[in-house]
Amino acid sequence: MSTIELSPAVKSFLASEKRLLIGKDWTGASSDAPIGVINPSNGERIADIPDAAAGDVDRAVKAARNAFESGAWPEMKPGARSRLIYQIADAMEARAEDLAQLETLDNGKPINLARGDVFAAVGAMRYYAGWADKIHGTTHNVNMPGDLHVYTLKEPVGVVALVVPWNYPLVMAAMKLGPCLAAGCTAVLKPAEDTSLSALLLGEIMLEAGLPEGVINIVTGYGHNVGDALIHHPGIDKIAFTGSTATGKIIAHAAADGLKKVSLELGGKSPNIIMPDANLEAAIPASAMGIFFNSGQTCTAPSRLYVHKDIAEEVIAGIVEVGKNMKLGDGLDEESQMGPLVSAKQFERVSAYIAAGEEGGAQIRSGGKQHGDSGYFMEPTVIADTNNQMKVVQEEIFGPVLVTQTFETEEEALALSNDSEFGLAGAIWTQDLSTAHRMARGIKAGIIGINTPMGADWDVPLGGYKQSGIGRENGRDGLELYLQTKSVFANL
Ligand code: NAD
Numbered sequence: 001m002s003t004i005e006l007s008p009a010v011k012s013f014l015a016s017e018k019r020l021l022i023g024k025d026w027t028g029a030s031s032d033a034p035i036g037v038i039n040p041s042n043g044e045r046i047a048d049i050p051d052a053a054a055g056d057v058d059r060a061v062k063a064a065r066n067a068f069e070s071g072a073w074p075e076m077k078p079g080a081r082s083r084l085i086y087q088i089a090d091a092m093e094a095r096a097e098d099l100a101q102l103e104t105l106d107n108g109k110p111i112n113l114a115r116g117d118v119f120a121a122v123g124a125m126r127y128y129a130g131w132a133d134k135i136h137g138t139t140h141n142v143n144m145p146g147d148l149h150v151y152t153l154k155e156p157v158g159v160v161a162l163v164v165p166w167n168y169p170l171v172m173a174a175m176k177l178g179p180c181l182a183a184g185c186t187a188v189l190k191p192a193e194d195t196s197l198s199a200l201l202l203g204e205i206m207l208e209a210g211l212p213e214g215v216i217n218i219v220t221g222y223g224h225n226v227g228d229a230l231i232h233h234p235g236i237d238k239i240a241f242t243g244s245t246a247t248g249k250i251i252a253h254a255a256a257d258g259l260k261k262v263s264l265e266l267g268g269k270s271p272n273i274i275m276p277d278a279n280l281e282a283a284i285p286a287s288a289m290g291i292f293f294n295s296g297q298t299c300t301a302p303s304r305l306y307v308h309k310d311i312a313e314e315v316i317a318g319i320v321e322v323g324k325n326m327k328l329g330d331g332l333d334e335e336s337q338m339g340p341l342v343s344a345k346q347f348e349r350v351s352a353y354i355a356a357g358e359e360g361g362a363q364i365r366s367g368g369k370q371h372g373d374s375g376y377f378m379e380p381t382v383i384a385d386t387n388n389q390m391k392v393v394q395e396e397i398f399g400p401v402l403v404t405q406t407f408e409t410e411e412e413a414l415a416l417s418n419d420s421e422f423g424l425a426g427a428i429w430t431q432d433l434s435t436a437h438r439m440a441r442g443i444k445a446g447i448i449g450i451n452t453p454m455g456a457d458w459d460v461p462l463g464g465y466k467q468s469g470i471g472r473e474n475g476r477d478g479l480e481l482y483l484q485t486k487s488v489f490a491n492l
Contacts, residue, residue: 001329001333001335002333002334002335003330003332003333003334004101004111004332004333004334006101006105006332007097007098007101009095009098010098010101010102010105013098013102013197013201014046014047014105014197018034018047018048018049018050018196018197018200018220019050020050020052020056020060020217020218020219020220021200021203021207021216021217021218022056022059022060022063022217022219023063023066023067023213023214023217024207024213024214026203027056027059028050029050029051029052029053029056029220029221030052030053030055030056031050031051031052031053033051034048034049034050034051035048035049035050035051035193035220035221035222036048037049037106037196037197038194038343038344039105039106039108039375040107040108040339040340040341040342040343040375040376041108041329041330041331041332041339041340041374041375041377042330042374042375043344043374043375043376046105046106047197049193049196049197049200049220049221050220050221051193051220051221051222051225051226052219052220052221052225052226053221053225053226053229054226054229056219056226057188057219057226057229057230057233058229058233058235060188060217060218060219060230061159061188061217061230061233061235061236062235063213063214063217064159064186064187064188064214064215064216064217064235065159065186065235066214067186067212067213067214067215068156068158068159068185068186071212071213071214072212072213073184073186073212073214073215074184076184076212078132078133078135079132079133081132081133081181081182081184082129082130082131082132082133082182083129084129084181084209084210084211085125085126085128085129085132085178085181085182086125086126086129087209087210088125088129088181088205088206088209088211089122089125089126089129090209091205091206091208091209092118092121092122092125092174092202092205093118093122095201095205096115096118096119096122097115098201099114099118099121099170099198099201099202100114100115100117100118101114101332102197102198102201103117103118103169103170103195103197103198104331104332104339105197105331105332106169106194106195106196106197106198107166107167107169107194107195107331107339107342108295108331108339108340108341108342108375108376109294109295109331109339110331110333110334110336110337110338110339111331111332111333111334111336112334113293113294113331113339114331117168117170117171118170120168120171120174120456120458121170121171121173121174121175122174123458124171124174124175124178124458124474125174125177125178127178127458127459128178128179128181128182128458128478128479129178129182131179131182131476131479132181132182132183132184135154135182135183135479135483136154137151137152137153137154137485137486138151138152139151140152142489144489146491147491147492148489148490148491148492149490149492150487150488150489150490151487151488151490152485152486152487152488153485153486153488154483154484154485154486155184155483155484155485155486156183156184156185156482156483156484157183157185157237157238157261157482157483157484158185158186158237158238159185159186159187159188159235159236159237159238160176160180160185160186160187160188160236160237160238160239160240160482161187161188161190161230161231161233161236161238161239161240161241162176162177162180162187162188162189162190162240163190163223163227163230163231163239163240163241163242163243163251164176164189164190164191164192164199164242164243165192165242165243165244166192166194166195166297166342166343167294167297167298167299167342167398168294168298169191169192169195169196169198169199170198170199170202172242173189173191173198173199173202174202175242175458175473175474175478176189176240176242176473177189177202177216178458178478179473179478179479179481179482180240180482181215181216182479182482183479183482183483185238185482186214186215186216187215187216187217188216188217188218188219188230188236189203189216189217189218189219190218190219190220190221190223190226190227190230191218191220192223192243193220193221193222193223194342194343195342196220199218199220200218200220203216203218223243223247228250228254231250231251231254231255231260232254232257232258234258236258236260237260237261238260238261238262238263238481238482239251239254239255239260239261239262239263240262240263240481240482241262241263241264241265242264242265242266242299242473243265243266244266244267244396245266245267245396245421245422245467245468248264248266248267248467248469251264252264252470261481261484262470262471263463263469263470263471263473263481264469264470264471265299265462265463265464265468265469265471265473266299266422266424266464266467266468266469267299267396267398267422267424267467267468268299268300268301268303268396268422268423268424268425268445268464268468269303269304269393269394269395269396269420269422269424270300270301270302270303270304270422270424270425270426270427270445270454271302271304271305271306271416271417271420271426271427271443271445272287272290272302272303272304272305272306272426272427272429272453273306273307273407273413273414273417273426273427273428273429273439273443274287274305274306274307274308274311274315274429275308275410275413275428275429275430275432275435276308276310276311277430277431277432277435278311278429278430278431278451279429279431279451280311280314280315280318282429282451283315283429283451284314284315284318284319284322285318285322286452286453287302287305287315287319287402287427287429287453288318288319288322288323288380288402289322289453290302290427290453290454291303291380291400291401291402291453292322292323292326292338292380292400295338295339295340295341295342295378295399295400296350296397296398296399296400296401297341297342297346297398297399298454299424299468300424300425300447300454300456300462301454302425302426302427302449302453302454303396303397303401303402303403304393304402304403304404304405304417304420305319305402305403305404305405306404306405306406306407306413306416306417307404307405307406307407308406308407308408308413309406309407309408312404312406316365316382316384316404319382319402320365320366320382322380323366323367323379323380323381323382323400324366324380326338326380328371328372328377328379330375338377338380338400339377340375340376340377340378341376341377341378341399342376343376344376346376346398346399347370347376347378349397349398349399350378350397350398350399350400350401351370351378353391353392353395353397353399353401354368354381354383354392354401356390356391356392357383357386357390357391357392357403360386360390360391360392361385362383362384362385362386362390362392362403363383363384363385364381364382364383365382365383365384365404366379366380366381366382367379367380367381367382367400367401368381368383378399378400378401379400380400381399381400381401381402382401382402382404383401383402383403383404384404385404385405386403386404386405387405388405388416388419390403393405394420394421396422410435410438410439413439414439414442414443417443418442418443418444420466421466421467422445422464422466422467422468423444423445423446423464423465423466423467423468424445424446424447424463424464424465424468424469425445425446425447425448425449425454426443426445426447426448426449427448427449427450427452427453427454428440428443428448428449428450428451429451430450430451436450436451437450444465444466445464445465445468446461446462446463446464446465446468446469446472447462447463456474457474458474458475459474459475460474460475461473461474461475461477461478462474462478463477
């Protein structure tokens, strides 16, 4: 075991009183019932965060509105905004180990994954820093009579509610903060109640890096409470949400009521198709890691395996073997490959799905039980002999649980894959180029991996078909979510 020491900065951050960031001040919430922050590796309470109330949300939205309408932010030239976002990225990098340690303590993920998350969050900020001074409209030769000069302006949409989940807390926040700042918007960020610590430290880092007052405000608390007040607040122009499809529907209703702009990155139940000619030496370990990575709490996880019947036994046995050999443990142990699930609630949810699979007649090939006797560790689990009518195949489990089925033809594999209300990602393993690209077209999902279980990069659009979301984050598409277009007709 090689457990790392917490940095002095992390120890003092944990010991400090957590507050809300409103304007330039860290202030207490008006409710006095804090939420305990639990380390999922051992169930210990490591800090408290405020459960903000509607009045706190109102103050935060007003601070964001003031910052959007007047003061340093709207006056700031694009180049200066770009430099500021670069400075934030540099400051995050300087505190990378502190951010990673907090993420591990709060979410449970192994420290090396958390370090990767910080790298990705910094990368996303730098990527969007580069966009801040490259935002421009168009000119048009129009057909109208007269002498007209017609052009478009790209303007920030206004005050944005950024609501993020607990599986990649810092990355999800950065993927929204980067384009939000680059576009010139202001925001109220609401991290998930289970994992708010890295967002709060990020707030300190952003202020120290020179973020003007009120541009980003942070409110913590429960979704049904502070989240609900935020998405319904009339001062919010747009909601950018990542989380479950069920909550996404609530957000979509709130957006419709207030006619707010909205982007939704939601759940997935992504198919992973292994054709008979696939390179199994690559496909088996990558398919296993795809579902077991981050304890299966990844929206794009290849969680439904469709494997050709001729190679099914070899593939399933191989994935079972990879799972059995994984080292589960406290995320602060650098040798841990898989941490716990994020919370007791998530552990119960995943356990209930495994039980439902068994009751439905599927075969638990491996795992399915708690690992150890403290914390919320679930063994890497493979459930074979499933069918598309089963709940474990149709619903997102969001744990280290793979469901498997066999197929005989390409058409059958595609039909099974597309028989889902989700459409976030999909993967195909084959050595035949034509099969690969034909099937990439055939899968109804927003992100396709060919001979890789999943892909993500801050320059490449990410988002879902069907009930996996509306809009695309990352890349230029991600920036456009925070901009609106004004058309100007000048009669010369
Ligand atoms: P969740 O929907 O429960 O919560 C997400 C966020 O919404 C949290 O901050 C929560 O407090 C808030 N929230 C909950 N109820 C709310 C309400 N009524 N009003 C306003 N806010 C509310 O999701 P989760 O369980 O935290 O995250 C896991 C889900 O996120 C999975 O379904 C996963 O697939 C999805 N996810 C999707 C992507 C993607 O890019 N598509 C990325 C990561 C996670």
